[in-house]
Amino acid sequence: MHLVPADRADRRTIDGHRVCEAIAAIGDAGLLRTWADRFSLLADANRLALLLALHRTGPLAVSDLAVATGMNDPAVSQALRLLRAAGVVAGEKEGRVVRYRVVDAAVQGLLEHCTA
Amino acid sequence: MHLVPADRADRRTIDGHRVCEAIAAIGDAGLLRTWADRFSLLADANRLALLLALHRTGPLAVSDLAVATGMNDPAVSQALRLLRAAGVVAGEKEGRVVRYRVVDAAVQGLLEHCTA
DNA sequence: TGCATACCTGCGCAGGTACGCAGCTATGCA
DNA sequence: TGCATAGCTGCGTACCTGCGCAGGTATGCA
Numbered sequence: 001m002h003l004v005p006a007d008r009a010d011r012r013t014i015d016g017h018r019v020c021e022a023i024a025a026i027g028d029a030g031l032l033r034t035w036a037d038r039f040s041l042l043a044d045a046n047r048l049a050l051l052l053a054l055h056r057t058g059p060l061a062v063s064d065l066a067v068a069t070g071m072n073d074p075a076v077s078q079a080l081r082l083l084r085a086a087g088v089v090a091g092e093k094e095g096r097v098v099r100y101r102v103v104d105a106a107v108q109g110l111l112e113h114c115t116a
Numbered sequence: 117m118h119l120v121p122a123d124r125a126d127r128r129t130i131d132g133h134r135v136c137e138a139i140a141a142i143g144d145a146g147l148l149r150t151w152a153d154r155f156s157l158l159a160d161a162n163r164l165a166l167l168l169a170l171h172r173t174g175p176l177a178v179s180d181l182a183v184a185t186g187m188n189d190p191a192v193s194q195a196l197r198l199l200r201a202a203g204v205v206a207g208e209k210e211g212r213v214v215r216y217r218v219v220d221a222a223v224q225g226l227l228e229h230c231t232a
Numbered sequence: 233t234g235c236a237t238a239c240c241t242g243c244g245c246a247g248g249t250a251c252g253c254a255g256c257t258a259t260g261c262a
Numbered sequence: 263t264g265c266a267t268a269g270c271t272g273c274g275t276a277c278c279t280g281c282g283c284a285g286g287t288a289t290g291c292a
Contacts, residue, residue: 008186012237014177014213022184025172026165035230036161043156044250045149049142056141061130062269068138070124075251077270096259096268097130109229114151128267160280178239191281193240212238212289 038106041086046071047079048114051102054089055111059099154222157202162187163195164230167218170205171227175215 003023004016013019026032042048049069054060060068066076080100083089088104102108119139120132129135142148158164165185170176176184182192196216199205204220218224 004183005186008183011183012179013183014180014238018173018176019180019184021173022169022176022180025169026184027168029161032165032168033161036159036164039155039164039226040159043152043159045145045152046250048152048155049148052143052148053138053141057134057137060134060138063128063267064130064135064138067120067124067127067129068135068142070121072252073269074253074271078250081270098269110155110226113225113229130268162280179237188282189239190241190283194281197240209289214239 037086038110041083041088041107042110044079046075047083050076050079051083051088051107051111052114054100055102055108059092059101061097061099065100153202154226157199157204157223158226160195162191163199166192166195167199167204167223167227168230170216171218171224175208175217177213177215181216 001020001024003020042051046069050065053065053068062073062076062080065071065080066073069076071079080089080091084091084100086104088102088107089100090103091098091100102111117136117140119136158167162185166181169181169184178189178192178196181187181196182189185192187195196205196207200207200216202220204218204223205216206219207214207216218227
């Protein structure tokens with residue numbers, strides 16, 4: 001199989017066959033980007049703390065998240081906006097309190113993985 | 117239980133009990149940082165491509181990784197240096213070729229998780 | 233010994249990100 | 263109606279990160 005794109009077909013390789021295997025292993029660029037973006041959302045300690053708190057204790061209000069993590073309100077709000085835009089969390093308004101929860105299955109799977 | 121640190125004990129909470137649960141759910145700050153750093157290493161599409169290629173096809177040389185990912189050599193080298201400093205990959209020198217492989221079990225587990 | 237190759241390193245720039253501060257909107261209560 | 267609270271937003275700053283370019287080191291071959 002010749003999986004090497006034309007624009008880099010002239011480059012030297014150590015083992016051309018392994019290169020093709022590697023390209024196959026990497027797979028679709030879009031899917032790769034999707035996973036990289038997911039990991040990026042978990043790559044900040046504060047966001048990870050928010051997500052773990054939500055995932056392990058269920059729906060929580062913004063103020064409570066701020067106290068639990070030691071962040072101040074705008075920082076929590078901004079982090080939640082980012083996560084909400086990515087479809088990772090969703091907020092439900094109850095009066096003037098908004099309770100958030102984790103709704104993305106892939107991220108939930110990753111959070112389960114953080115047990116040690 | 118009173119898990120709220122003294123410096124934020126005077127803050128308003130919606131449900132104090134849930135806050136304590138959340139703090140317990142977040143757990144140790146050091147462990148949290150460790151996981152955030154791990155996710156950070158996977159949060160770049162190029163690094164993730166390198167790691168997937170190494171994890172799924174076994175040891176590969178730097179040049180081959182460069183061709184497979186479309187990066188140029190210094191970029192691959194720098195990414196591998198970062199991963200090596202974090203203890204995620206290790207390189208073995210064979211003549212003038214260095215073949216890298218993934219050696220961190222936690223990262224291997226995360227890479228297995230990227231199947232969809 | 234001379235030369236090409238495989239890999240590494242330093243440097244600088246462009247781009248992105250997280251956070252604090254100040255201020256806004258909306259809800260509920262007296 | 264007046265006021266306090268819960269949450270959101272905009273803006274500016276400081277910081278970090280990824281990459282390309284140029285150049286350096288080490289290995290193998292003629």
